[in-house]
Amino acid sequence: MSEARDVDGRRINAVTPFHPGGESGMLKNLLQEAQNQQKQQHQQLQHSYVDDDLERRKREMLEMYQSKVLQNQFASTPQIKLSSGARIQITKDRPHDLAAPPYANPAMSHSQPCLAALDRVDAGPAKKQHAPFQRCSSTEHESSSHLPNRQVGNTQKLVNSLREENLALKRQIEVLKFKTSRLQKLEAAHEKIAGEYEFLMMEKEKQDSLERQAFKAMEVQLNRLSREREMMENKMQMMQNPQIFAEQEQQLQKMNAKILEEQEQNKRLKEVLNRQSVEMQAQRTTLADQRTHINVLETALTNAQERIARKEKMREEYERPDNTTFLEGQLHKALLEKMEQAGKYEEERGRLEREIVQLRMQLTKDSGLGGIKIGSSSRHNPEENPDRFKKVISEKDKRIQTLEREIMEFQRRLHEEQEKKTSALAAVSGGLETKIKRLEDEKIDRDRRIAELTEERERLNEIIEDRGSEAARRDLNRMEEMRQKIDERRRRGRNENNNRGEMSASILVDHSPGGSPSLRTPVYEGLGYDSSSLLSQISSSSHLSGSSNQFVSSFNSKQSANPYQMHNLSHEDTIQAESGPVWNV
Numbered sequence: 001m002s003e004a005r006d007v008d009g010r011r012i013n014a015v016t017p018f019h020p021g022g023e024s025g026m027l028k029n030l031l032q033e034a035q036n037q038q039k040q041q042h043q044q045l046q047h048s049y050v051d052d053d054l055e056r057r058k059r060e061m062l063e064m065y066q067s068k069v070l071q072n073q074f075a076s077t078p079q080i081k082l083s084s085g086a087r088i089q090i091t092k093d094r095p096h097d098l099a100a101p102p103y104a105n106p107a108m109s110h111s112q113p114c115l116a117a118l119d120r121v122d123a124g125p126a127k128k129q130h131a132p133f134q135r136c137s138s139t140e141h142e143s144s145s146h147l148p149n150r151q152v153g154n155t156q157k158l159v160n161s162l163r164e165e166n167l168a169l170k171r172q173i174e175v176l177k178f179k180t181s182r183l184q185k186l187e188a189a190h191e192k193i194a195g196e197y198e199f200l201m202m203e204k205e206k207q208d209s210l211e212r213q214a215f216k217a218m219e220v221q222l223n224r225l226s227r228e229r230e231m232m233e234n235k236m237q238m239m240q241n242p243q244i245f246a247e248q249e250q251q252l253q254k255m256n257a258k259i260l261e262e263q264e265q266n267k268r269l270k271e272v273l274n275r276q277s278v279e280m281q282a283q284r285t286t287l288a289d290q291r292t293h294i295n296v297l298e299t300a301l302t303n304a305q306e307r308i309a310r311k312e313k314m315r316e317e318y319e320r321p322d323n324t325t326f327l328e329g330q331l332h333k334a335l336l337e338k339m340e341q342a343g344k345y346e347e348e349r350g351r352l353e354r355e356i357v358q359l360r361m362q363l364t365k366d367s368g369l370g371g372i373k374i375g376s377s378s379r380h381n382p383e384e385n386p387d388r389f390k391k392v393i394s395e396k397d398k399r400i401q402t403l404e405r406e407i408m409e410f411q412r413r414l415h416e417e418q419e420k421k422t423s424a425l426a427a428v429s430g431g432l433e434t435k436i437k438r439l440e441d442e443k444i445d446r447d448r449r450i451a452e453l454t455e456e457r458e459r460l461n462e463i464i465e466d467r468g469s470e471a472a473r474r475d476l477n478r479m480e481e482m483r484q485k486i487d488e489r490r491r492r493g494r495n496e497n498n499n500r501g502e503m504s505a506s507i508l509v510d511h512s513p514g515g516s517p518s519l520r521t522p523v524y525e526g527l528g529y530d531s532s533s534l535l536s537q538i539s540s541s542s543h544l545s546g547s548s549n550q551f552v553s554s555f556n557s558k559q560s561a562n563p564y565q566m567h568n569l570s571h572e573d574t575i576q577a578e579s580g581p582v583w584n585v
Contacts, residue, residue: 062168069161072154221495262471269464276457283453287446297439345407352403359396 238244 058172062172065161065165065168069158069165072157072161266467269460269467273460273464276460280453280457283450287450290442290446294439294443297435301436348407352400356396356400359392363393
């Protein structure tokens with residue numbers, strides 16, 4: 001979670017305001033950092049002083065050496081011829097040449113550069129100026145045999161001094177190269193430090209703008225909370241008023257009574273609906289049974305109609321003139337049956353007559369035998385035989401009458417069966433037509449009743465749906481109001497969390513030492529966060545509502561050294577709380 005950048009051997013660290021060290025740890029680190037900076041600056045100044053002292057001593061030694069060389073040159077002749085044939089012309093500079101410009105270009109020879117001029121360029125305008133060597137190209141080559149020995153010795157000394165000076169200047173060039181490379185490194189480091197400083201200043205400006213915005217938001221929120229507090233106090237006073245409380249209680253009781261009445265009415269309607277549904281189910285069952293019975297009757301009617309159709313077909317066949325043979329056969333058959341029945345009747349009649357004759361013969365025989373026995377038996381029971389004969393005759397008469405009645409009964413049955421056969425078709429067709437008409441009337445009556453019940457059911461369903469839709473609409477409106485209140489409380493909690501985080505960051509910045517916030521560099525050593533991560537976390541907490549709870553949890557975990565503390569409410573506490581999150585100072 002922390003970042004660090006190396007600038008000139010130092011680590012620039014930034015820390016979040018929620019570090020466990022708190023303000024005391026941050027102030028201690030800032031003081032330690034200031035002391036380290038002062039020590040480093042003092043050491044750098046000491047090193048620069050030592051380097052300047054060494055450079056000054058070197059320059060003094062070179063100046064002394066150059067002055068001695070110049071004195072020797074002024075004591076010698078103006079023109080000195082070397083052994084190699086080159087002639088060196090040494091001119092004595094006037095006193096005002098010592099004050100010549102430091103970067104003036106003296107006359108130089110083509111064989112040897114002017115070392116004194118290089119020394120002056122290195123020394124700069126603040127260094128002491130020396131008279132340069134003026135060397136010119138020789139145009140004459142004379143023999144060294146014309147020079148005296150003293151001049152040859154001076155020339156040798158001059159050459160040696162020039163060699164020494166050349167070596168010293170080479171060493172000085174190497175030293176200057178080393179210093180130049182070091183200076184380039186220092187310039188690069190300075191540019192890097194300048195860039196880091198500009199970056200940190202930009203971050204500081206952003207942080208200051210965020211602080212100002214946080215303060216403005218906190219002021220707006222404070223005003224809003226004060227207004228809400230006044231409103232809540234007014235509401236509390238109104239609630240404490242007994243008259244208003246009594247009115248609210250009465251309204252609440254009325255609402256409860258109305259709700260109970262609606263519930264009872266709803267129960268009654270549900271019971272009516274259930275009863276009607278049961279009745280409809282029973283009517284459906286009855287209707288199904290009736291439909292089954294109608295189907296059975298329709299099947300029977302269809303079968304009867306088929307039989308009638310067959311009979312009609314047969315009748316039509318009988319009525320056709322080309323069917324005489326069949327009719328003759330039927331007539332012959334009927335005559336045979338009639339003759340057979342007449343024969344049976346005659347046979348039965350003859351049998352009965354024979355029985356009557358036999359009975360009469362037996363009666364006469366019995367009467368003859370009785371006359372013989374009359375003389376003998378008359379003495380015992382003269383009236384016994386006539387009574388017995390009368391009894392037998394009466395029994396036979398009864399037998400004859402019984403047989404005649406049976407014949408008449410058979411004839412009557414035959415006549416009835418013929419009449420039944422002739423009237424069966426008409427009776428069946430008439431009964432079926434009446435049954436069909438009656439069933440059609442019953443079907444029309446049932447359909448009419450079903451239509452009436454369906455209309456009644458639809459009307460009741462519409463009434464129930466209207467009442468249910470009104471109740472559902474009221475419930476939906478109530479749920480929507482509750483959801484809006486919950487969302488408003490959650491939004492207020494998130495805004496207060498974000499504003500509290502920004503306020504804590506601004507408080508930590510204001511309490512940090514080092515002068516004005518816009519002029520000091522926000523460097524925090526030994527802590528966990530840099531300024532960029534702090535700003536990114538503040539901006540993410542102010543823009544991302546989803547991470548507000550996480551930010552609050554981290555804030556609660558690091559609130560040991562923070563003077564402000566907030567209780568993170570859960571979802572249910574947020575719904576139940578009326579005044580949003582609680583701030584403890």
